Amino acid sequence: MTNSLTAILPTVFDSLFYFAQSDSFWNKIAIAFGTEYDLAEAEEIRTQWQNREFSQLPEIEIISDAILGDFRGGYAANSNQIYLADSFLKLLLLRQY
Structure with a gap:
């Protein structure tokens, strides 16, 4: 993480x-x-x-926006993993501080 x-x-x-x-x-x-x-x-x-x-909660991995396209996140049932776009994480961090 x-x-x-x-x-x-x-x-x-x-x-x-x-x-x-x-x-x-x-x-x-x-x-x-x-x-x-x-x-x-x-x-x-x-x-x-x-x-x-x-x-x-499943493991969360931050990945490139290029991989997710227009989505902020996703879930893969086959790997039980949540994926979040790096730009979404940056947005969350800005809102927190």
């Missing part, structure tokens, strides 16, 4: 915590995943985030 990523993780974890607490959690999950997701697993993830338990 890069130092830049390590620097913003507390902010990311706070965002996930507040998202899990929000009344709009299920509406936003439906926007992201539609109706075809495992409700029990989603409830388990929500409970973990409400308890500030983030150890289940």
Whole structure:
């Protein structure tokens, strides 16, 4: 994990915590995943985030914008890895300070 990523993780974890607490959690999950997701697993993830338990998150790798194109991030199920565009990380760092 890069130092830049390590620097913003507390902010990311706070965002996930507040998202899990929000009344709009299920509406936003439906926007992201539609109706075809495992409700029990989603409830388990929500409970973990409400308890500030983030150890289940996949590894995060920062990659070049050129690889992601117009996207800020992505997830690869086959490697269980989250990819974030380096410009997105820079934006998050600017917002933090």
